[in-house]
Amino acid sequence: MFERTYIEEAKGRLGERVTLAGWVTRTRDLRKFLFIILRDSSGEIQVTVKKGDESIEGASDLTLGREDVIKVTGRAVESGVVHAGVEFIPESIEVLNKAKQPLPFDLFGTVGAELDTRLNYRFMDFRAPKTQAIFRIQNVLLTAFRRFITEKGYLEFQPPCIIASASEGGAELFRLPYFEKEAFLAQSPQLYKQMAAISFEKVFTVTPIWRAEKFNTPTHLNEIRQMDIEQAFADDETVMKVLEETLVYMLEAVREESPEDLEHLSREITVPELPLRRLTYSEAVEQLQKAGEEMVWGEDFTKAQEQRLMEIVGREAFFIKDWPSVQKPFYAMPHEENPDLVHAFDLVYNGIELSSGTQRVHIPEILRQQLRKNGLNPEDFTHYIESFSYGAPPHAGWSIGLERLTMSVTGMENIRECCMFPRDRDRLVP
């Protein structure tokens, strides 16, 4: 490749001969001038082509359309005429690749396109400033998570994505043929996290998971990514503390590293104060009932109730802990004094369920009981149960949905905005 200078860098090196390369955002073609708005990942600059100037190589027969990829050699100079104050005077212009016209939708125009249209041409939608802002912020969240958790001494591991049987019960799994056997796409790295934690003590993973539910909502996808941790010699309270600290760290990272992207999305980050309010499930139900909500102890909260609860609590983030066992998976540790409750928690942030976790059952006999209680057959979980028979410490963990976290941070109302290539009930391409 040729030696290339980013546009923003060139603006700081006025008068120097450099080569820029990028996309044509738009052109303004006048009698004597051709103005090209050139864009790369760093920014934009106007390339001013004086028509009829024989000294500009490649300019005589130049025809440009939006999103053409070009390479321009010349100098950035100060200019009193251009609003930006700087323009680029070319010596040579080369088209590296033409874009087919008309484009599938307007990237920088006034018309805009629907999410569905944009997703059909996602490769191009990635060039829209708003889309770029969303995924840059997602990247900051992910990087911050890894950095924080790694510094705390957790080991990153890779769970399998193809598994032999259901890991949690509940959600439907995608089936696939596996030679002469049947296999499934993992709905959770749950069991593998536990098996890793009872030996490595502190582990984490970032992994995709799949749910074969036919949901059709703005907050569900069939393929999502989770950020999970699991820790030995820990109970629910231990990992709740880790969770709230992680959340605050990630939010602060976005606030500090992505001010421009946040501005693009008209978002402000409010970082909650620690410790977060911890509401028991029973308290939450009581509060809602007091506020006039029809609700029976043991039921899950509806979306509307979760919203209501947020208003009552008056915080953007809080925990709901000590759930009824019927609402949580079999591996959640029952309460010592009240077996109807389990050591499980949810983190609600901006009105959506962002994360959930539990202290796990590490005693084989209790695990068998819990499986039976949940209508599952312990025989199907032999390997899993066995892993706790050779010195498994008490342990706990949680997971955060990456797309949902991105949603609440960027203020998007559809989770598809926060997944580069979303998989939903109907969408399998691109």
Next chain:
RNA sequence: GCCCUGGUAGUAUAGUCAGGUCCAGUAUGCCCGGCUGUCACCCGGGCGAUCCCGGGUUCAAAUCCCGGCCAGGGCGCCA
């Protein structure tokens, strides 16, 4: 899986309730021409839609009815 709303040029929409005036209007895009520096340039001309698919009612359907597919919203399921 259920309920509601919608599907009209590349994109975004008007028209649909009260069928004929719509071989479909507008914006933007694209193509051509003009314009002494533009900045969402401007001006003029042109291109582009079997009105989502299939069936029905009618002298006549973008418009009414039925089915399907897709999209958006709500709920359920689901963490």
